[in-house]
Amino acid sequence: MKRIGIVLAIAACVALVTGPAWGQDSAKAAPAKAAAKHQYVGETKCKMCHKAEYESWMTTKHAKAWASLKPEEQKKAECNECHMTGKTASDSILVNVGCESCHGPGSDYKAMNTMKNAKLAAEAGLMPITEATCTRCHNKKSPNFKEFDLTKAKDPAAGGVHKHSPKATKG
Ligand code: HEC
Ligand code: HEC
Ligand code: HEC
Ligand code: HEC
Numbered sequence: 001m002k003r004i005g006i007v008l009a010i011a012a013c014v015a016l017v018t019g020p021a022w023g024q025d026s027a028k029a030a031p032a033k034a035a036a037k038h039q040y041v042g043e044t045k046c047k048m049c050h051k052a053e054y055e056s057w058m059t060t061k062h063a064k065a066w067a068s069l070k071p072e073e074q075k076k077a078e079c080n081e082c083h084m085t086g087k088t089a090s091d092s093i094l095v096n097v098g099c100e101s102c103h104g105p106g107s108d109y110k111a112m113n114t115m116k117n118a119k120l121a122a123e124a125g126l127m128p129i130t131e132a133t134c135t136r137c138h139n140k141k142s143p144n145f146k147e148f149d150l151t152k153a154k155d156p157a158a159g160g161v162h163k164h165s166p167k168a169t170k171g
Contacts, residue, residue, distance in 0.1 A: 038125035039089040039107035043098040046106065049115070053099075056162035062097035082137040102133050102161075129154075 047054040057063055065083040066074065073079040074095075085094040085101045100106050104127035114120045127133065131150045138148040156163045 038105040038109075040086040040094055040098075040100050040105045041107050041110060042085075042088060042094050043100070045110055046099045049112070050099075052165045053162045056156070057099065060156075060162060061159050062101070065097045066095035082142060097137070101137075102129060103127060 043054060043057070069079050069083050074083075082097075084096065085098040086105065087093055089107070094100075104125045106125070109115060109121045109124035109126045114124050115126075122128075134150060134153060135148060138153070139145065152158055154161050
């Protein structure tokens with residue numbers, strides 16, 4: 001029991017430092033980088049086990065969000081922050097709105113035995129989808145903002161979210 005308590009306490013701390021606004025804490029968190037912090041790994045890592053979601057995601061607007069920016073806009077934080085996912089541990093930029101923009105940075109939950117256990121996966125950074133998952137980008141800071149309705153926007157027919165498979169494809 002004691003051990004579980006410690007693990008939960010660590011998970012809570014990690015959740016606190018791992019805000020969705022990656023760009024804001026990346027500089028501040030630099031000295032603590034060795035400490036546990038979930039990192040973005042990129043959608044090709046998820047594809048191994050979630051081929052159906054990956055292929056469906058490829059057809060969504062999120063998978064093409066980077067190309068909507070002109071080259072000079074891609075360099076500006078005021079534009080790129082919502083048209084990209086984040087940076088990997090080695091500072092490569094993950095362009096487009098990838099899996100982890102909605103599901104959370106995957107470095108610590110992507111292992112098979114963690115993924116198979118919903119509780120462990122949540123502790124390792126897999127996030128539930130709420131309205132806030134979307135409205136951190138779908139808000140008035142976007143120059144092209146359209147009113148956001150979660151129920152409508154979550155429907156794959158709206159062009160944002162991948163189609164759902166009844167079960168994740170086992171890797
Ligand atoms: C090694 C294989 C593997 C990798 C890599 C992997 N997953 Fe999973 N994932 C699974 C398995 C297995 C499940 C559980 C499926 C089930 O219970 O039917 C799962 C479940 C999920 C779920 C559903 C959780 C729920 O609430 O039911 C999501 C969302 C998810 N994975 C996202 C991701 C994302 C995003 C990535 C990449 C960062 C990723 N996975 C990488 C194997 C993997
Ligand atoms: C990291 C930022 C970000 C997050 C998080 C995000 N989106 Fe988006 N979304 C975008 C961008 C950018 C576009 C526009 C892509 C393009 O056309 O270039 C978009 C486009 C869309 C579209 C298509 C809109 C249209 O006008 O055709 C839908 C639907 C959508 N998102 C739904 C969602 C939903 C639902 C969620 C949450 C589960 C979500 N998005 C989370 C950034 C985001
Ligand atoms: C706060 C997040 C955010 C920021 C910052 C942002 N965008 Fe977007 N952008 C979005 C979302 C979300 C959409 C999808 C439209 C919608 O449904 O609201 C989008 C859509 C677009 C589109 C597609 C046009 C359309 O009508 O679908 C273009 C082009 C675009 N943005 C350019 C830019 C440029 C240029 C900047 C910087 C000046 C920028 N964006 C800054 C979130 C953002
Ligand atoms: C725009 C946000 C968004 C993006 C990007 C996204 N997902 Fe999802 N994902 C969802 C939503 C919404 C659900 C439905 C679960 C819910 O509503 O709680 C979901 C469900 C899932 C599930 C559970 C099984 C299923 O098919 O419903 C898996 C696995 C999954 N996503 C994997 C992925 C992978 C892999 C990627 C990238 C290739 C990805 N997702 C990209 C929003 C997103």
